[in-house]
């Protein structure tokens with residue numbers, strides 16, 4: 264039985280569906296702090312900072328695998344640093360402890376490009392540079408990666424992790440991240456609205472189409488244990504682009520699409536992150552390969568969101 268924590272988030276909502284298809288609806292328990300009355304399947308409302316509540320669900324459903332996707336992301340994390348740290352760390356430590364005591368077979372923990380800071384090379388950022396992030400989110404992910412590695416080494420927990428780039432999908436909205444603009448921009452283009460971008464035109468960041476991100480997660484979790492040589496978190500890459508390049512890609516469909524750049528505090532966060540990532544460890548260890556580039560992603564985003572808003576593609 265699989266438990267997903269943060270099942271209604273940007274990644275969670277898509278991953279939950281994929282896991283339902285892969286394993287069967289009755290083998291997946293979705294949990295989230297929010298309620299979604301449209302959700303079809305097993306569901307428990309859960310605040311993952313509450314250990315007892317988490318433990319009860321694990322026992323009730325005889326959970327054997329956990330995907331812990333709940334977290335406060337980079338931009339939101341800066342609004343209340345101590346609270347963000349507390350939520351991100353307490354929920355992870357609860358997952359680790361419940362996994363140790365209830366003998367969970369496999370756990371997934373997402374990390375992020377936010378673990379890197381200005382002391383890491385920003386182009387083709389390697390797997391193990393000096394990690395000095397400048398956000399609470401990044402700090403919590405660095406600490407989290409080390410906790411994950413510790414539980415693996417000390418207790419033999421099979422916990423696996425990926426450092427996701429910004430994730431872009433048509434199925435769900437991100438919440439409170441620095442890469443969120445790259446999802447929002449498509450919605451604005453399709454609705455023929457002007458887009459106000461909180462990053463400047465030349466801010467290059469590593470990004471990934473949702474389908475690649477989900478496939479990476481499933482491939483990592485399916486890989487034989489002996490192939491997993493990185494027990495902190497794997498660098499993971501697909502494409503890198505700037506807002507300006509993204510606008511160009513969108514303007515192939517919407518030539519009149521307009522953007523205004525108005526950088527805010529998220530610009531500082533983006534400036535401290537890599538431009539591109541070296542993911543050769545993931546490629547060598549478990550055969551990672553991304554499929555989608557910027558223009559392929561744009562085509563699908565525009566098709567799917569046009570359907571969603573019931574607007575014919577131009």
Ligand code: SER
Nearest residue numbers: 336337375440441442
């Ligand atoms: N997409 C995330 C953020 O912007 C990075 O992991 O916070």
